[in-house]
Amino acid sequence: MGMARVTGWIRRLLDKPGSVDLAPFQRIVAEAGELEAGLRDRTEIMPSDADRIGADRIGADRIGADRIGADRIGSAEFCAVVREAARRALGERPFDVQLAGMLAMLDGHVVQMATGEGKTLVGALTAAGFALRGRRVHVVSVNDYLARRDAEWMAPLYGALGLTVGWIAESSTPEERRAAYVSDVTYAAVSELGFDVLRDRMCTDPADLVVPAPQVAIVDEADSVLVDEARVPLVLAGSADQGVALPEMAALVRRLSRGYHYTIDEEGRNVFLTPKGTDTVEKALGVDLYADPGVVTQVNLALHAHALLTRDVDYIVRDGRVHLINASRGRVAMLQRWPDGLQAAVEAKEMLAASETGEILDSLTIQSLIRRYPEICGMTGTALAVADQLREFYDLRVAVIPPNKPCVRVDEPDRIFATAEDKEQALLEEIAERHATGRPVLVGTLDIAESERLAEALRAKGLDPVVLNAKNDAREAEVVARAGARGAITVSTQMAGRGTDIRLGGGRAEEREREVAALGGLYVIGTGRHESSRLDDQLRGRAGRQGDPGGSVFFVSGQDTLLTAYLADESLPATDADGVVRDRHAAYLISHAQRVAEGVNLEIHRNTWRYTRLLERQRGELMERRDKVLHGDTAARAMLAACPERYRELTEAVGADAVQRAARQIVLFHLDRCWTEHLGFLSDLREGIHLRALGRLNPLDEFNKESVPAYRAMLDEIERRSIETFEKADLTRDLDEQGLRRPSATWTYLVQDNPFGSEWDRILSRVAGALKRRKR
Structure with missing residues (x-):
């Protein structure tokens, strides 16, 4: 083996x-x-x-x-x-x-x-x-x-x-x-x-x-x-108590100024109060901020929601609710939410009623x-x-798998500019110039806010773009169907980057398809490079389907988030007289920043999996035990072995079948309850484990050292509670009324990992970025 x-x-x-x-x-x-x-x-x-x-x-x-x-x-x-x-x-x-x-x-x-x-x-x-x-x-x-x-x-x-x-x-x-x-x-x-x-x-x-x-x-x-x-x-x-969104905290942080009251780290993953900010908050709340951990948490959540999460970039507000945006698809993540505290803080920021909160009964990564x-x-x-x-x-x-027909799309080199303003001006001119020939243009933006800003600028130039983003996703099929038509200008987020087949001529007639093909086919313009090269490739792939002609180009500036976040200590070479950067080193720096971003995200994925792997082993073992209880008489035999006199007494009173059913219900309740508590313990443990690194200890080793005995203790606790309940239970009454009531309501959702990660993830992100830069 x-x-x-x-x-x-x-x-x-x-x-x-x-x-x-x-x-x-x-x-x-x-x-x-x-x-x-x-x-x-x-x-x-x-x-x-x-x-x-x-x-x-x-x-x-x-x-x-x-x-x-x-x-x-x-x-x-x-x-x-x-x-x-x-x-x-x-x-x-x-x-x-x-x-x-x-x-x-x-x-x-x-x-x-x-x-x-x-x-x-x-x-x-x-x-x-x-x-x-x-x-x-x-x-x-x-x-x-x-x-x-x-x-x-x-x-x-x-x-x-x-x-x-x-x-x-x-x-x-x-x-x-x-x-x-x-x-x-x-x-x-x-x-x-x-x-x-x-x-x-x-x-x-x-x-x-x-x-x-x-x-x-x-x-x-x-x-x-x-x-x-x-x-x-x-x-x-x-179900649990309704969460409190603390609107007063949201109102307080709205009055704080970046750079004076708080600062944001270079990766944009964390925000910190300055000494002046701490004084301001303490005076406003009338408390010693760091003497009350609960208040510190509430202030930090409100500050994170205010400074690091942006409306129409990270989320939209629709029908009185906050809807998260899936960054890799540009679509509304219908079932996603942040962890309850952060979700409530964003709802308070947007002055919305707090959504339901509850205790996590179980979770499973994709x-x-x-x-x-x-x-x-x-x-x-x-x-x-x-x-x-x-x-x-x-x-x-x-x-x-090779394509059925060779791809003849022309992928042009990136157009690189020093400033975002120069880039946007050149972008508008490029779109207008291509549109003047009748060629359909698809513009891929990085977020909703940018798509709407660009569309407004195009309208100011007398053009008529169609916008496709998470706010109007109901029109997606209609917009996509027309995106390849002669003269069409479509401004889209990453929504248009996956699962979309854009037919030349709008798919109406072969004659129109040939007409658009003669103009060069669909022209795709990216307004910036994504953190993942795959998302760029998905956007390019909208043009040139099944041997169709097409073209693509990306516009990039030295002020783009990709460069400022992952290549902060580097600057682009000088521009030529027309404001364009043509030095080959600029293209290298852009691709390098993308590799750094991909490397950082991969390290966070690996780190998450290292912690999750042990949890999944524990879950697998516990669920095997649960299946045996659910499908057999394991619970009854365990109760008979642990308390034979009580078992015989109950059997005589209500019958063997009723005792078996009760034993199963009792053991399953405590197994599920203890697992929920164990998940909470592991979540708290992981959040604080990074502090062990300060003592030169390996956080993952420390996590495993504590989680393994905690799991064994949980198994013992399931047995102890089950026996205790079995000894006291009155089987002539509903067990729900005897402390075995399950939540009155359950619901499911996806937690978008705290976008700022745990503190350990943030440390890892900074270290990984520094190592990547040093290796160059």
């Missing part, structure tokens, strides 16, 4: 990103092409041909999805059959590269395929392959809309292959969810999958369970789900959710840039 582990480590070390050999897949696809003509001539091919490659018939028109010969899935015959199924059911004949992508995913890889290459169909073909192997398949999407759209769009294909498909949305009832999970293939947003798992972990009756055992996960937008959002915790909360599946594969347009992370955290390799 040790040798196998060493061999696997050496293989991962020597593998190059994107080094999956496509030749075996391409050979199989070529063989499938030779079988294609023979299949086309048949009237009824699906059942008979599926039978021939190993399936058992179930009924007259259904292919057996549970006993197919696994060794035949992925063969040339299988490729030929699913290609013909897609042609007949959907009117789409899969390209050779799509079949190669399917085979790579069936082999357990993440495939990188360019925009417009038909990843949705590739995912469906892959799901069908796994389902015909007898696996239960979950296609993991980034939101409800895509889950429903793709399930309904691909349903005829699954039907032709004798498979069933279902989908889950936030509004789905428990019955609808069970029905969807029973299907051969289930489409669902990653958050809904996680919430169902969390809710199942609180069930006290096996009949209430919803989610079956995980088998195969096919992850759409794999880099976003598996890397960008990997450490996002999904939370199950229980990375831990996906790692539950024995088989994982995925697809995205930008996997290569995170190939190392996919291998490190999931043991996944990247297969780069």
Whole structure:
């Protein structure tokens, strides 16, 4: 076993990103092409041909999805059959590269395929392959809309292959969810999958369970789900007292001035009161600030909300509520919120009523959710840039699938300026100049505020842009459909960077498509570089789909946040007479700043996973115990062994079945209650563990030293409380009335990690940034 582990480590070390050999897949696809003509001539091919490659018939028109010969899935015959199924059911004949992508995913890889290459169909073909192997398949999407759209769009294909498909949305009832999970293939947003798992972990009756055992996960937008959002915790909360938003604290910090009353660190991750600021706050509140930790916390939260979180950048206000913005997608993160204290502080800042707060009953990171599946594969347009992370955290390799038609998009070098003002002026001129030719222009901005500011400036020049951001996301389909039309100017946040297919001419007629193509196709302009090069690539990828002509360029200034945050000790070379920086070193500095940003975020991901890994082991072990209690008589046998006289006494009074049910309810209640308390302890422990570093101790070692005995003590406490309750319980009355009442309401949400991280994360961020700069 040790040798196998060493061999696997050496293989991962020597593998190059994107080094999956496509030749075996391409050979199989070529063989499938030779079988294609023979299949086309048949009237009824699906059942008979599926039978021939190993399936058992179930009924007259259904292919057996549970006993197919696994060794035949992925063969040339299988490729030929699913290609013909897609042609007949959907009117789409899969390209050779799509079949190669399917085979790579069936082999357990993440495939990188360019925009417009038909990843949705590739995912469906892959799901069908796994389902015909007898696996239960979950296609993991980034939101409800895509889950429903793709399930309904691909349903005829699954039907032709004798498979069933279902989908889950936030509004789905428990019955609808069970029905969807029973299907051969289930489409669902990653958050809904996680919430169902969390809710199942609180069930006290096996009949209430919803989610079956995980088998195969096919992850759409794999880099976003598996890397960008990997450490996002999904939370199950229980009712507690209404949170106090402390409006007076928000009103107080509004009067403070940056630089005089408070300062912000260079990464923009923390804010500190100055001595003058401390005096001002103490006089306003009439307290000794640092003598009351509770007041310090409230002031700090209010200050963080005021100074570090910006409306229309980090969040929007809609319908009287704060909605967070998902930075990597530019969309409203409908189910996300910050930890309760910070959420309440932002609501107070915006003078809104405080939203519900509660005690965290259980939580699960997206990375831990996906790692539950024995088989994982995925697809995205930008996997290569995170190939190392996919291998490190999931043991996944990247297969780069070539486009069906060569990409002819022209990617111009960055246009670099000294100041943001010079950049914006040049940007407006560039948009106007391109628009004058009739060429459609898509402008990608970094946040909502910038998209609205730029649109206003364009209107002042007499232009008529259409804005697409999280505030008007309901119009997304309409805006995107017209973005490739002649003369269109579309100003968008990162919303237009993923899952979007922009057709030249607005998709109305071939003649208009040819007309726009003759003008050079869609022209994409980025108003600044993102912290991740993948987001830049996603934006570029809106142009040049399926061999269409297109172009892209990014405008960058020395005052952009990327440079000021991650390259603060460097300045760009001098500008030429026209205000443009043309020195080659400038392009190097920009790409270096991007690498530093990516490195810092990777270190924070690694650090989060180091802490989370132990928690997940503990959770896994505890949930095994819980399952044994839920599905068997473990609790009853434990109570019988611990207090035999009381057990016999209760059995005589109410009967053996009633005692078994009561024992199960008692043990499950205390197990869940103690786990909730353990989560709270670990959260507090991690927040304070960075202080151990001041004593030259390793914080992670110290965390493990305390969390392991705390877990053992928790197991003992579950047993002690369960026995104590069993000894005292009156089984003729409702146990809820005897101290076993569960929360009257529960709800689920995603916690966007405190955007400033724990103190240890902030230290790590600064150290990582300094090391990166020193290595240069």
